[in-house]
Amino acid sequence: MERNQSLGILETLTLMTLNNIHIPVLLERCVELLSPAISAPGAVLVDATLGMGGHAEAFLQRFPELTLVGLDRDTDALTIAGERLAPFANRVHLVHTVYDGIAEALQGLGLESVDGFLFDLGVSSLQLDRAERGFAYAKDAPLDMRMDATTGPTAADVLATYPESALRSIFQRYGEEKLAARYARAIIAHRDGEPIERSAQLVSILTDATPAALSHAGHPAKRVFQALRIEVNQELAVLESAIPAALSSLSVGGRIVVMSYQSLEDRIVKQLLVAGAASTAPVGFPVELEQHKPEFRLLTRGTELASEEEKLRNPRSTPVRLRAAERVRSIS
Numbered sequence: 001m002e003r004n005q006s007l008g009i010l011e012t013l014t015l016m017t018l019n020n021i022h023i024p025v026l027l028e029r030c031v032e033l034l035s036p037a038i039s040a041p042g043a044v045l046v047d048a049t050l051g052m053g054g055h056a057e058a059f060l061q062r063f064p065e066l067t068l069v070g071l072d073r074d075t076d077a078l079t080i081a082g083e084r085l086a087p088f089a090n091r092v093h094l095v096h097t098v099y100d101g102i103a104e105a106l107q108g109l110g111l112e113s114v115d116g117f118l119f120d121l122g123v124s125s126l127q128l129d130r131a132e133r134g135f136a137y138a139k140d141a142p143l144d145m146r147m148d149a150t151t152g153p154t155a156a157d158v159l160a161t162y163p164e165s166a167l168r169s170i171f172q173r174y175g176e177e178k179l180a181a182r183y184a185r186a187i188i189a190h191r192d193g194e195p196i197e198r199s200a201q202l203v204s205i206l207t208d209a210t211p212a213a214l215s216h217a218g219h220p221a222k223r224v225f226q227a228l229r230i231e232v233n234q235e236l237a238v239l240e241s242a243i244p245a246a247l248s249s250l251s252v253g254g255r256i257v258v259m260s261y262q263s264l265e266d267r268i269v270k271q272l273l274v275a276g277a278a279s280t281a282p283v284g285f286p287v288e289l290e291q292h293k294p295e296f297r298l299l300t301r302g303t304e305l306a307s308e309e310e311k312l313r314n315p316r317s318t319p320v321r322l323r324a325a326e327r328v329r330s331i332s
């Protein structure tokens with residue numbers, strides 16, 4: 001769908017108010033973890049996944065001298081967050097970028113290092129609630145799924161052009177879908193007759209391809225839609241380069257908080273933070289030299305989850321996995 005056919009921002013804002021959409025996840029814990037790094041005058045926090053600015057607004061309210069850099073690849077999110085954060089305009093910089101463009105974004109603002117990073121990964125309620133973006137299998141819409149609707153191939157393009165083996169592989173890797181081979185085969189068979197352009201078409205192909213014995217094991221489209229979304233937005237590849245870029249931009253004492261919503265993301269975050277918090281001394285080295293000491297310390301033991309009370313109040317928080325770290329030594 002063309003952008004001018006999509007909902008206007010004002011209608012979306014009304015929708016936001018009506019649905020009370022996007023309550024920031026684990027907000028108090030994020031504030032608690034980042035607070036020691038961002039309380040001093042002149043501190044800079046990067047919200048790498050600005051979304052509708054829920055976390056950003058709370059940080060700007062609570063830290064009156066904080067400067068916030070907000071990044072998002074979704075231009076609609078930036079417009080909405082821009083409206084919401086207008087009262088703090090003199091302390092806010094918004095940048096349209098994929099968050100692996102962190103280094104360039106900070107360079108563009110003349111910032112060599114920053115004091116905090118917040119990543120609240122995944123799709124926003126805005127993206128899920130706007131049917132025409134094609135993220136939700138429960139609503140019929142064109143199969144778009146691009147978080148940045150201004151560029152790149154859509155989910156329909158992936159379904160139309162990828163060979164069967166590639167479809168099978170993304171369903172397996174990004175959706176952990178046991179029926180990946182069967183679903184990939186069904187898509188190839190179908191697309192030869194008719195292009196697959198709408199979510200309802202895809203749901204029907206997947207439902208038909210699901211053996212009756214498994215038809216009650218959750219919605220057949222759930223994992224395939226997740227896999228397509230990850231592929232279309234290259235979510236894991238981007239995360240693999242974004243976290244190291246964020247870590248290397250943190251000043252000593254600076255902190256990073258990352259909230260993941262599925263195990264593939266959390267695995268990447270875990271590996272990168274644990275590696276940063278490990279000594280680089282060669283095995284068997286008798287003493288740990290200064291340059292081998294860890295650059296980071298972990299602030300969380302494993303992952304932190306939302307409380308039962310928060311899950312009830314805000315179901316989006318149910319799958320969240322939070323990890324955090326602090327820079328303790330400058331880059332060697």
Ligand SMILES: C[S@@+](CC[C@H](N)C(=O)[O-])C[C@H]1O[C@@H](n2cnc3c(N)ncnc32)[C@H](O)[C@@H]1O
Binds near residue numbers: 025051077120125
């Ligand atoms: C879960 S929402 C963030 C919600 C936000 N914390 C709030 O309270 O409103 C995630 C946002 O990150 C953005 N996003 C996801 N991956 C991104 C990436 N690789 N680069 C830039 N933005 C990204 C999405 O477009 C979405 O708006």
